[in-house]
Amino acid sequence: MSSKRSSRRRFIKTSAALASLGAGMSLPVNAQIPRPPGYPPRRPDEHYDYGIRSPFVTSKRIGTNGQRGTDPREGRPRDYGFRTPHHELFGTITPSSLHFIINHGYDAPNIDPVEHRLMIHGLVERPVMLSLDDLYRLPAVSRVHFIECSGNSNVTGRRFYPGWLRTQPEATVQDTHGLASCSEWTGVLLSTLLEHVGVKKEAKWFIAEGAETGFHSKSIPMWKALDDAMVVYAQNGEPLRPEQGFPLRLLTPGFEGVNNVKWLRRIKFTDQPQLSKRETSNYTSERADGTFRWFEFENGTKSVITRPSGQMKLSGPGYHDITGIAYSGRGAITRVEVSTNGGRTWQDAEIQGTIHSKAFTRFRLPWLWKGEETVLMSRSTDDKGDVQPSVAEINQELGLNLSHEWLEAGNPGTSHFNGIQPWRVKRNGEVENALFTV
Amino acid sequence: MSSKRSSRRRFIKTSAALASLGAGMSLPVNAQIPRPPGYPPRRPDEHYDYGIRSPFVTSKRIGTNGQRGTDPREGRPRDYGFRTPHHELFGTITPSSLHFIINHGYDAPNIDPVEHRLMIHGLVERPVMLSLDDLYRLPAVSRVHFIECSGNSNVTGRRFYPGWLRTQPEATVQDTHGLASCSEWTGVLLSTLLEHVGVKKEAKWFIAEGAETGFHSKSIPMWKALDDAMVVYAQNGEPLRPEQGFPLRLLTPGFEGVNNVKWLRRIKFTDQPQLSKRETSNYTSERADGTFRWFEFENGTKSVITRPSGQMKLSGPGYHDITGIAYSGRGAITRVEVSTNGGRTWQDAEIQGTIHSKAFTRFRLPWLWKGEETVLMSRSTDDKGDVQPSVAEINQELGLNLSHEWLEAGNPGTSHFNGIQPWRVKRNGEVENALFTV
Numbered sequence: 001m002s003s004k005r006s007s008r009r010r011f012i013k014t015s016a017a018l019a020s021l022g023a024g025m026s027l028p029v030n031a032q033i034p035r036p037p038g039y040p041p042r043r044p045d046e047h048y049d050y051g052i053r054s055p056f057v058t059s060k061r062i063g064t065n066g067q068r069g070t071d072p073r074e075g076r077p078r079d080y081g082f083r084t085p086h087h088e089l090f091g092t093i094t095p096s097s098l099h100f101i102i103n104h105g106y107d108a109p110n111i112d113p114v115e116h117r118l119m120i121h122g123l124v125e126r127p128v129m130l131s132l133d134d135l136y137r138l139p140a141v142s143r144v145h146f147i148e149c150s151g152n153s154n155v156t157g158r159r160f161y162p163g164w165l166r167t168q169p170e171a172t173v174q175d176t177h178g179l180a181s182c183s184e185w186t187g188v189l190l191s192t193l194l195e196h197v198g199v200k201k202e203a204k205w206f207i208a209e210g211a212e213t214g215f216h217s218k219s220i221p222m223w224k225a226l227d228d229a230m231v232v233y234a235q236n237g238e239p240l241r242p243e244q245g246f247p248l249r250l251l252t253p254g255f256e257g258v259n260n261v262k263w264l265r266r267i268k269f270t271d272q273p274q275l276s277k278r279e280t281s282n283y284t285s286e287r288a289d290g291t292f293r294w295f296e297f298e299n300g301t302k303s304v305i306t307r308p309s310g311q312m313k314l315s316g317p318g319y320h321d322i323t324g325i326a327y328s329g330r331g332a333i334t335r336v337e338v339s340t341n342g343g344r345t346w347q348d349a350e351i352q353g354t355i356h357s358k359a360f361t362r363f364r365l366p367w368l369w370k371g372e373e374t375v376l377m378s379r380s381t382d383d384k385g386d387v388q389p390s391v392a393e394i395n396q397e398l399g400l401n402l403s404h405e406w407l408e409a410g411n412p413g414t415s416h417f418n419g420i421q422p423w424r425v426k427r428n429g430e431v432e433n434a435l436f437t438v
Numbered sequence: 439m440s441s442k443r444s445s446r447r448r449f450i451k452t453s454a455a456l457a458s459l460g461a462g463m464s465l466p467v468n469a470q471i472p473r474p475p476g477y478p479p480r481r482p483d484e485h486y487d488y489g490i491r492s493p494f495v496t497s498k499r500i501g502t503n504g505q506r507g508t509d510p511r512e513g514r515p516r517d518y519g520f521r522t523p524h525h526e527l528f529g530t531i532t533p534s535s536l537h538f539i540i541n542h543g544y545d546a547p548n549i550d551p552v553e554h555r556l557m558i559h560g561l562v563e564r565p566v567m568l569s570l571d572d573l574y575r576l577p578a579v580s581r582v583h584f585i586e587c588s589g590n591s592n593v594t595g596r597r598f599y600p601g602w603l604r605t606q607p608e609a610t611v612q613d614t615h616g617l618a619s620c621s622e623w624t625g626v627l628l629s630t631l632l633e634h635v636g637v638k639k640e641a642k643w644f645i646a647e648g649a650e651t652g653f654h655s656k657s658i659p660m661w662k663a664l665d666d667a668m669v670v671y672a673q674n675g676e677p678l679r680p681e682q683g684f685p686l687r688l689l690t691p692g693f694e695g696v697n698n699v700k701w702l703r704r705i706k707f708t709d710q711p712q713l714s715k716r717e718t719s720n721y722t723s724e725r726a727d728g729t730f731r732w733f734e735f736e737n738g739t740k741s742v743i744t745r746p747s748g749q750m751k752l753s754g755p756g757y758h759d760i761t762g763i764a765y766s767g768r769g770a771i772t773r774v775e776v777s778t779n780g781g782r783t784w785q786d787a788e789i790q791g792t793i794h795s796k797a798f799t800r801f802r803l804p805w806l807w808k809g810e811e812t813v814l815m816s817r818s819t820d821d822k823g824d825v826q827p828s829v830a831e832i833n834q835e836l837g838l839n840l841s842h843e844w845l846e847a848g849n850p851g852t853s854h855f856n857g858i859q860p861w862r863v864k865r866n867g868e869v870e871n872a873l874f875t876v
C-alpha cells in the first residue's frame with residue numbers, strides 16, 4: 001500500500017470513527033457541565049517553590065518482576081530494576097521522577113556537587129581534574145536520547161523462568177519494557193574534552209568509573225568518545241536526579257545502559273578493555289552452546305505499543321487510537337508499522353513530532369475495533385535499514401528456540417532482546433501479553 | 439562576517455580558551471580524586487516510586503517583583519506570578535515543577551479527572567461533552583511549545599515604578615524573564631475536534647473557559663482553532679500539573695499566556711468576542727495618548743542570555759560559555775546574535791539542538807573575557823524575518839520614551855515587551871541588569 005493511499009485511508013477511517021464516537025456523546029439540550037470544586041485547600045508554600053503532581057495522578061516506578069519496595073534478600077528497598085510506567089505516559093520525554101533505575105552498587109550516593117571532581121587521565125598528554133563549575137564554563141550541548149538497559153524486555157532463561165513476569169500473560173508494558181526512558185540531556189561532548197587533554201594515539205578504549213559504593217566501571221571503545229559520548233550534568237532542564245547520577249554521568253547514546261556510568265568520577269584512556277565482571281559474565285548474551293558474546297554495545301531498533309497494552313481494558317468497540325514508542329541505538333527511526341490482526345497485514349503508523357536520532361519516537365495509528373479477539377503488534381525500522389525482528393528471526397540469529405516450552409525445559413533465554421511485542425485484545429476488551437502465543 | 443568565517447573563528451577561540459582553562463587544572467603527579475561519600479542514607483520507599491531532587495539542588499520559583507511565599511494583601515501564599523529560574527536551568531525543557539504560574543482566579547482547583555468534562559458548543563452542528571477518556575481515544579499530537587505571559591519582562595509604568603524590580607540593577611533573569619516556560623505538550627488538536635462537531639460558517643471566534651473560581655475566559659479568533667490550538671492533557675510526559683491546568687488546558691502556541699486557558703471546561707464558538715475585562719483593560723498595551731491596544735495575540739521574537747546573567751559572579755577572566763534562550767510566537771528562530779561589547783559588534787551564536795517552531799531554542803557563544811567592564815546582549819530573528827527590537831525601536835513604535843526618567847515621571851510603560859536585554863559585567867565579575875543604561 002502506498003504511503004499516500006495509506007494516509008488517505010487513515011483519514012477516512014479517523015473521520016468515520018470520530019463521528020461514531022461523537023454519536024454517543026451528543027449533548028442533550030439541557031446539558032450542564034459538572035460544577036467545578038469550590039475554593040481549593042491552601043497549598044503548602046513549598047509547592048509554589050517547586051510543584052508537585054495532582055493527588056489524582058499516581059503513576060509510579062515498579063520493581064523488576066513486579067517486586068516493589070523491599071528486596072527480599074536484604075529486607076530493604078531495592079534501588080535497581082525500577083521501571084518506567086509507559087502505559088501512563090505521553091509524548092517522548094520521560095519525567096525524571098519516573099526514569100528507570102538500575103544501580104550497580106548500593107543506593108545512589110548523596111554527593112555534594114561542590115566537592116565532586118572528574119579526573120581524566122591515562123593515555124593523554126595533559127590529565128585534568130574538573131569541577132562542576134569548570135564543566136559549566138565549557139561548550140555545552142543539549143540532546144534528546146533514550147537510555148535502555150540490555151535487560152529490557154529480557155526473555156530470561158534457566159534461573160528465573162517460569163517466575164519471570166515479562167513472559168507471562170499478565171505483564172504490563174511497564175513489566176515488559178520499563179527499563180528504557182528518554183530525556184533531554186545537557187553536558188559537554190567527550191570529544192570537546194579530548195581536544196584539551198590531548199589523547200595519545202595508542203588509546204583504543206576508555207574506562208569510565210562511578211563514585212558509588214562498588215565503583216561500577218565499564219570499558220568503552222575509543223570511537224564512541226570521538227563520536228557522541230557526553231559528560232552530562234542536566235536532565236530535562238534541571239540538574240541530574242540522584243538516581244540518574246547527580247552531579248555527573250556518562251552518556252553513550254544508543255549503547256546499552258550499563259555503559260552510561262553514573263556519579264562519574266574518572267575517565268581513563270587505555271589500550272585495552274579492563275574485562276571486568278560486567279563485561280564478561282553479567283551483561284553478555286549466552287549462545288545455545290553455552291558461550292557468551294562479549295562487548296555488545298548498541299541497542300537494536302525496537303518499538304512497543306503503550307496503549308492499548310497489557311492489563312488495560314478497552315471501553316468497547318469503536319474508534320481507538322493506538323500509540324507507542326520506537327527507538328534505535330544505531331540512529332533515527334524512519335518507519336513504524338502496526339498490525340491489528342496478529343501480523344497478517346501491516347499499516348504504516350503516523351510518526352508524531354520530531355524524530356531525534358537514538359531517541360524515543362512516538363507513533364500512532366487510528367483503529368476501529370469491531371469487538372473481535374485480535375493481536376496488536378508494532379515493528380520499527382531505523383535509518384541504517386535495520387528492521388525490528390520477530391521472535392522467529394531472533395531464534396534463527398541466536399540459534400535458540402525461544403518459547404514457553406524451551407524456557408521451561410531450562411534452556412537459555414536472551415537479554416539484549418528487541419523482538420516484536422504482541423498484545424492480545426480479548427472480546428471483552430481486556431488486553432494481555434501475547435509473547436510466544438501468536 | 440560570513441557564517442563560515444565566524445564558525446572557524448569561534449573554533450579557534452574555543453580551543454585556545456580550553457587550553458588556557460586546562461593550564462590551571464593540570465594534575466599534580468600525586469593527584470587524588472576526592473573520596474566519595476560512604477554508604478548513603480536509606481531513602482524513603484516513596485522516592486523509588488516517584489523520584490525527588492538531590493538535597494543540594496534548591497532552584498525554586500520566586501514571586502513577581504521578588505515577593506515570595508505570602509501575598510501581603512491577603513496574608514496567604516500568592517499563586518500567580520511565580521517565575522521560572524532560568525539562570526539555574528539547562529537545555530530547552532522547563533521542568534514542570536518550575537513552570538511559571540499565573541492564575542486568574544484563586545488557587546489551582548483540585549479537580550477529579552474522572553468527573554471533569556469539556557463542553558464544546560455554540561455555533562456548531564453537534565455540541566459534545568467530552569470526558570478525559572474520550573479525549574485519550576482521539577488522535578493525539580505531542581509538540582514542544584513555550585508559554586509566555588504578556589507581562590514577562592514587563593517595563594511597567596505609573597503604578598509600580600520605581601519599586602518594579604525588573605527595571606532595577608539587582609534583577610536576575612528570573613525577575614526579568616521568569617514568566618516564560620517551555621514544555622512538550624500532548625493533546626488533541628482543536629481542528630480534529632472541529633471535524634467532529636461541525637463548526638458553522640458564522641463562527642469567527644471561540645471563547646475558552648476554565649473551571650477555577652472566577653471562571654477565567656478568553657476570546658480567541660477562529661483561525662487559531664483551525665491552525666495549531668490544542669486541548670492538552672499532558673506536559674513533559676505525564677498528566678498536567680495542577681498549576682498548569684490539570685486535567686485539561688487550552689494551548690494556543692505563540693499566543694500570550696492569558697489565552698492558554700487552564701482547567702478548561704468549555705469552548706463556545708461565537709460570531710464575536712466577549713470583550714471581558716481581560717480583553718479590554720488588563721492585558722492590553724497602553725499607548726502614549728492613554729488609549730489601549732486590544733487583541734494582541736502573538737508574542738514577538740525574543741531572546742535573553744541566561745548565563746552569565748544578573749546577580750551571577752564570573753570566577754575570573756578567561757573562557758566562558760555564554761548561553762541563553764530564544765523564541766518567537768510567530769514561528770521558528772532562525773538566528774541569534776550576541777554582542778559582548780554593549781552592541782558595538784554582533785556575532786552569530788551557535789544554535790544548539792533541535793529548533794521547534796514557537797519553542798525555546800538554546801544558543802551559545804564561546805567568550806574569552808579579558809576582565810574589562812562590558813555589556814552582554816542577545817538579539818533573535820525568526821522565520822518571518824522579525825528581528826528582536828532595541829528599546830529605542832520599541833519607543834519609536836509605541837510613541838514612548840522608556841527610560842528611568844520617563845517612568846519616574848509617571849509615564850506609561852508597556853507589557854508585551856520583547857526588547858533586547860543587556861547584562862553588565864563589572865571588572866570584579868559581578869553581573870547586573872543594564873536595562874536603560876547602555
